[in-house]
Amino acid sequence: METPFLFPIEPNDFFSRLKQVIDKSINDKLQLTQVAVSQNGLTTKPLLSLKEVCELFQITKPTVYDWIEHEKLKPYKVRGRVFFLLSDIQMLIQSSADIRLK
Numbered sequence: 655m656e657t658p659f660l661f662p663i664e665p666n667d668f669f670s671r672l673k674q675v676i677d678k679s680i681n682d683k684l685q686l687t688q689v690a691v692s693q694n695g696l697t698t699k700p701l702l703s704l705k706e707v708c709e710l711f712q713i714t715k716p717t718v719y720d721w722i723e724h725e726k727l728k729p730y731k732v733r734g735r736v737f738f739l740l741s742d743i744q745m746l747i748q749s750s751a752d753i754r755l756k
Contacts, residue, residue, distance in 0.1 A: 702739075702743055703719060704735075704736045704737075710743070723747075726746060727743075
């Protein structure tokens with residue numbers, strides 16, 4: 655017996671479209687992290703502040719602290735402020751995308 659859907663779209667088409675939306679969202683987030691900086695010859699910003707990470711993922715500071723506690727992100731302190739490596743953020747985005755698509 656087939657389970658009825660409440661919307662007029664085939665399940666395979668729905669999941670295909672959902673994957674496209676997730677892929678676009680991930681690519682958009684990755685592009686946001688590629689902020690150009692014209693200091694010291696750098697082409698990307700290697701560190702993101704706690705506030706920038708919160709804005710990027712649209713989460714609160716306690717969520718970021720929870721990720722730190724569960725070792726999803728590694729914090730780096732510079733002059734008393736907390737920063738995160740861009741590469742760590744990109745790996746977190748990619749790993750969450752891989753989990754969602756499985």
